[in-house]
Amino acid sequence: MTDLISAANDDDTMTFRAGAAADFARSEVFARLFKDGMGLVEDTAAYLDGPGRAESKLLSRTAALAYVSESMKLTTRLMQVASWLLVQRAVKEGDMTVKEAQEPKFRLPMRDEKPVAEGFDDLPETLRELITQADRLYERVLRLDRRMYIEAEDTPKESPVNEYFNALKTAFDVPSAGH
16 A cells, blocks of 8 residues: 555656646746747857957957857857757647656756866956856756756655554554565
8 A cells, every 4th residue: 555655646746747847838937037048048149159259359368268168168058058948848839748858868957067267357248247147047947947857856755644654554563565
């Protein structure tokens, strides 16, 4: 009986998580997050292809190397966020299930905290601002991703009924079914 209760709890948790993730994808909060995230991707691309390219030519050698390094990290981070947002939109539109969306290949990876490149302080202010905005966006989306897809897995909820049965089993020293 304990195994049945555990299985029911797992199904309930999965149903709750699927419902919460689907509700989030249909929410106004997600719509704003999607708009802001994709807007930052566009703003960054426009900057790096335009004014950023011109500004990078005026930098010292050290700052130019930092520019290349930091702009690559920035674009990678933003593409990861954009991918995650597009997956959530696919859930919203019914093109993908929540179960598919929680597969590791669709999840936002933990960031590798690499040291700030030497010459970072000499980078153009606009690039530094874009990096800061992208970092904030990434952390926000990472928190959402973990809350929607991981935390429930890591912290299984014990049913009060299951706890009661376990206490009775222990009190009466009843062997588990099948043993």
